[in-house]
Amino acid sequence: MFKGSNVALVTPFKNDKLDDDTYIKLIHFHIKNGTNGLVPAGTTGESPTLSHDEHERVIELCVKESNNQIPVFAGTGSNSTEEAISLTTHAEKIGANGALIVTPYYNKPTQEGLYQHYKAINDKCGIPILIYNIPGRSVIDMSVDTMARLYELKNIIGVKDATGDLNRVDETLRKLGKDFIQLTGNDDNALEFNKRGGVGAISVTANIAPKLCSDFQKFSVMSDEKSRSEADKLDQILQPVHHSMFVESNPSPVKYAAKLLDLCQDDVRLPLVKVTDPTKEIIRKALQSAKLI
Numbered sequence: 643m644f645k646g647s648n649v650a651l652v653t654p655f656k657n658d659k660l661d662d663d664t665y666i667k668l669i670h671f672h673i674k675n676g677t678n679g680l681v682p683a684g685t686t687g688e689s690p691t692l693s694h695d696e697h698e699r700v701i702e703l704c705v706k707e708s709n710n711q712i713p714v715f716a717g718t719g720s721n722s723t724e725e726a727i728s729l730t731t732h733a734e735k736i737g738a739n740g741a742l743i744v745t746p747y748y749n750k751p752t753q754e755g756l757y758q759h760y761k762a763i764n765d766k767c768g769i770p771i772l773i774y775n776i777p778g779r780s781v782i783d784m785s786v787d788t789m790a791r792l793y794e795l796k797n798i799i800g801v802k803d804a805t806g807d808l809n810r811v812d813e814t815l816r817k818l819g820k821d822f823i824q825l826t827g828n829d830d831n832a833l834e835f836n837k838r839g840g841v842g843a844i845s846v847t848a849n850i851a852p853k854l855c856s857d858f859q860k861f862s863v864m865s866d867e868k869s870r871s872e873a874d875k876l877d878q879i880l881q882p883v884h885h886s887m888f889v890e891s892n893p894s895p896v897k898y899a900a901k902l903l904d905l906c907q908d909d910v911r912l913p914l915v916k917v918t919d920p921t922k923e924i925i926r927k928a929l930q931s932a933k934l935i
Contacts, residue, residue: 643679643713643739643740643770644679644713644715644740644770644772644799644800644823644825644841644842645678645823645825645841645842645859645863646678646679646841646842646856646859646860647676647677647678647679647842647843647845647848647852647855647856647858647859648677648678648679648680648681648715648825648842648843648844648845648848649672649677649679649680649681649844649845649848649849649852649855650681650684650685650686650687650844650845650846650848650849651668651669651672651680651681651682651683651684651686651687651700651704651849652668652686652687652688652849652893652896652897652900652906653665653682653683653687653688653692653700654668654906654907654909655907655909655910655911656907656909658909658911660696660699660700661906661907662703664905664906664907665700665703666703666707667905668849668905668906669703669704669707669708670707671852671905672712672848672852673708673711673712675852675853675856676852676853676856676857677712677848677852677855677856678712678713678842678856678859679712679713679714679715680704680708680712680713680714680715681714681715681716681717681742681844682700682701682703682704682714682716682717683697683700683701683716683717683718684717684742684744684774684844685717685744685776685779685892685893686846686849686892686893686896687700687717687893688893688910688911688914689717689719691911691912691914694725694728694729697729698729698732701714701716701717701718701732701733701736701738702736704716704738705733705736705737705738710737713739713740714738714739714740715738715739715740715741715742715770715772716729716730716733716738716740716741716742717741717742717743717744717774718730718732718733718741718742718743719742719743719744719745719746719774720744720746721746721747721748721749722746723746723759723762723763726743726746726759726763727762727763727766727767729741730743730763730766730767730769730771731766731767733769734767734768734769738769739769739770740769740770740771740772740799741763741767741769741770741771741772742772742774742802742844743760743763743771743772743773743774744774744776744779744780745773745774745775745776745777745780745782745783745784746759746780746782747779747780747781747782748780748781750781750782751782753784753785753787753788756782756784756788757788757791757792760773760792760795760798761792761795764792764795764796764797764798767797768797769797770797770799771797771798771799772799772800772801772802772823772825773789773792773798773800773801773802774801774802774804774827775789775801775802775803775804775805776802776804776805776827777804777805778804778805778806779804783805786810786813786814786817786818787817789801789814789818789822790817790818793818793822799822799823800822800823800824800825801814801822801823801824801825802825802826802827802844803824803825803826803827803828803835803840804826804827804828806828806831808831808834808835808838811824811835811838811839811840812838812839814839815838815839820839823841824839824840824841825840825841825842825843825844826840826842826843826844827843827844828843829843829845829846829847829855829880829884829887830881830884830885832845832858832859832862832877833858833862833873833874833877836859836862836863837862841863842859842863843855843859846884846887846888846892846893846896847880847883847884847887847896849896849899849900849905850883850896850899850900850903850905850929850934851880851883851932851934854876854879854880854932854934855880857872857876858873858876858877858880861873861876862877879931879932880932882927882928882931882932883899883928883929883931883932883934885928886899886921886924886925886927886928886929887899887925889917889921889924889925890917890918890921891914893910893914894908894910894914894915894916894917895917895921895925897909897910897916898916898917898921898922898925899925899929899934902925902926902929902935903929903934903935
């Protein structure tokens, strides 16, 4: 269920409020263009600056509008275990297919604290859980051994790995086996990640290039020479776009790119700000190189 190109959905705003109409259009845009899964209310969805009600609202809209056509695994993480439980049980109640739960940020738990955090959520819900390991933002790095302990629980099924360390894919595969789902959170390493045992990505770039990303993912997990060659070709097309999405803090660049494609406005909430003019030029050139504009 959780494989291929899964979009880390942006949350569109209008006058600093949720833009429901544009958000609904984005969901249908992804279904139409081959995206394999929807991930609302994550980092790219600006979850840190969504109110609790807004957080639940974007997940509800995503579940309702996707209507079981493609899976939705909702961003329900928090550095408060009780809040993460609340968001996850709500996602389960409204019909999300799974939950993406980030490692608790700022309060820097130990490995035992990480285990107990996820165990508490696991014990209170009944939907599949993907661990979201992103030490660059959360400051802490869940070890593979801790993941192995968590994998023994009923709902833990895999990881969104945003460590950037490809050796982790090998170690995770060796210790947890091929049924433990590994999705990269780094678009730029997706080709090698899948070669080593990954099965997909939770992608920022997919917001603006869903078909390219979906086709790339499809070919990248195939073993025949023709498919591998096609994956290499698509990776080369996508690399400048991937890099342009992180010239400044995500999701400001991808929202500007989405504006160029008339998908949504580039409004972000403070403390994030819109991208600078030099960054706009980098993004524009990257989209042109991929023939997206």
